[in-house]
Amino acid sequence: MTDLIAEKLEQVQGILDELDLDAWMVFVRESSHGGDAALSYIYDGAFTWQSALIVTRSGDRIAIVGKFDDGAVRAAGHWTEVIPYVQSIRDPLVATIRRLDPRRLALDFSVDDPAADGLTHGMYLLLIKYFVGTSYADRFVSADDVVGALRGRKSPNELARIETAIVTAQTIFDEVGKFAAPGKTEREIARFMQEAALQRGVGLAWSQPCPIVNTGPHSMIGHGVPSELQIEPGHILHIDFGVQQDGYCSDLQRCWYVPRAGEISPPEPVARAFEAVVNGISVAADLLKPGVEGWQVDRAAREVITSAGYPEYGHALGHHVGRVAHDGGGLLGPKWERYGKTPFRKAEPGNVFTLEPSIEDAGGCGCLGLEEMVVVTETGCRWLSDRQMTLPCLGGAR
């Protein structure tokens, strides 16, 4: 991903300028424990000791790292200055910040955006301790706008990887549509898809359970584990699935109907729910363009669902997709407290979003949810996924 890192570091400098921020600092330790996901955008590796990567508006790229990481960071070639230490990062860190003297120093914490919230509270307390007696602790600000833009504005290389991950997921959806049949269990469906991903050498887009598989009205919807429930006539089979390929993800939902004896197409209540969901997606896509706020897009789709007589879906209409399926930054979501300010972010060119309204119970047959992916263009948005526009029947009858 070396070339992507150069691209992204270049992007950071522009974003800092745009946001009138002097510097952004990623401060991590034992980063293989999890830690700050933003690190991977600017460094391809892990740090054991406390390490500070600082990018400034004027083009400095300074890495202050433990002596054992010095060689690897220099070898990466992206850093204008690499400062190794042994006993404590305090002195070189404080000296470097004094030298740069930023009016505001952006750090990776965010009340609203999980993907921009990589600084742990203990590491924050450590910074406060290191900078005690200086004025710098008062200059710490949230980097959520930096990280949101960095993650959200996909470069052509990033977009190409996402499109590949979509094609792979769609191929696996096609295969599972042939494999699935009455009598098969949710768990068998899930295993089939996981094996299909493994055979292609791609990862799953999120941790367990991926895919989410729901058959019929008694399945555990949401983030439940695929169960021993069997596919039966009269069920909707609903699958939420994506892959991670070459570091980037897809995230899609598809549905099938399982006809009862004598049925040749989905019953009217199911067909009507399907139509409402498809319309919700169309209305949202028509509205999505640079400058629009996420809640506006969510509201439009939500109203399609509720005005068709269904309860509103208990989640957001859509989210960013990137290196993780639920990427951070803005959300196409309602103004609910748990979403914080994320629904108020404006869409930008290069943003990749899902559109995923759902109806929890469609005519007593189960969950009807579709999820498509789009990229915001200069004037609107473009479909990245091949939309599901009809509800196919599973099994013999068609």
Next chain:
Amino acid sequence: MTDLIAEKLEQVQGILDELDLDAWMVFVRESSHGGDAALSYIYDGAFTWQSALIVTRSGDRIAIVGKFDDGAVRAAGHWTEVIPYVQSIRDPLVATIRRLDPRRLALDFSVDDPAADGLTHGMYLLLIKYFVGTSYADRFVSADDVVGALRGRKSPNELARIETAIVTAQTIFDEVGKFAAPGKTEREIARFMQEAALQRGVGLAWSQPCPIVNTGPHSMIGHGVPSELQIEPGHILHIDFGVQQDGYCSDLQRCWYVPRAGEISPPEPVARAFEAVVNGISVAADLLKPGVEGWQVDRAAREVITSAGYPEYGHALGHHVGRVAHDGGGLLGPKWERYGKTPFRKAEPGNVFTLEPSIEDAGGCGCLGLEEMVVVTETGCRWLSDRQMTLPCLGGAR
């Protein structure tokens, strides 16, 4: 890992009682982004929305989670109360804490211990916001002693998994000892070991680069990436490697000497350095028992190295090993600022430590470092790894 979770949850209750803490809360969101590593000890899965898992001294196990996770958490069977929410966790969370009314509520932040520092700063700010106007924010304390004990005190099941991971790593070390030869590069050695792990279906104990491979005096020591440097006569070949098997890790270092023409054993300066490192490990193991503080063990080994005339090693003597190779809690390390209070923790029965003194340059032939693993018993410690007591010669000459 379901049975391990029951074991660990049981352990938490005892630890809270011992520490005179009323409750411990793990507070996470989008946990598949990384997040709080302590979560995996009490729940086998990920959370997307803000989720609070609360364990009390008196035996309550309360999960407050988004409605889509409700089913999965109930299915886990470990929770006495599962409270689902849709729009915001605030009300159920505040109501639950009011009801439990803990004098001190332990949260996963720690200045000193990365493995106990899973709460992000943004999530901390969110808690402060939710509990504004109550007295509870003043009752938040660091859970580092809880998490340290939970991670550090291995149950028999955990110890058995670590021992298996050690056996696997040792087998791969044996194989690479036959594969390695003059002319092979560090990178080829690394790839051989990675493939050996893959073939056995086990993971690597840490993220890139694992193994760390150093041949000769010009290799990048520490956390550098294996290079195109070739093994040559007169080199020490040094490898730091471990596997993750069934969720638990091993972490070992082994060395070989590559004889020059006419040499039948390592030259005296190399042999002497090897002896110092072996002695450092022996002295440390003799000292390690419940109640001893980490810095005492480190100091003893460090003195063996320095009194033999070598510079002191620029790292700690040893660390915990568990679900990650560098596990948290106490450290067998010097009182350096970057280690915070971790060298002052007392060893406890069931702790698994590495012992890994090193000499950066042994007679101009390269890095000489060994790493063994021990478990603390009631009265001392027991070897988990098969100690390396001789320095074998690589290649034809022996």
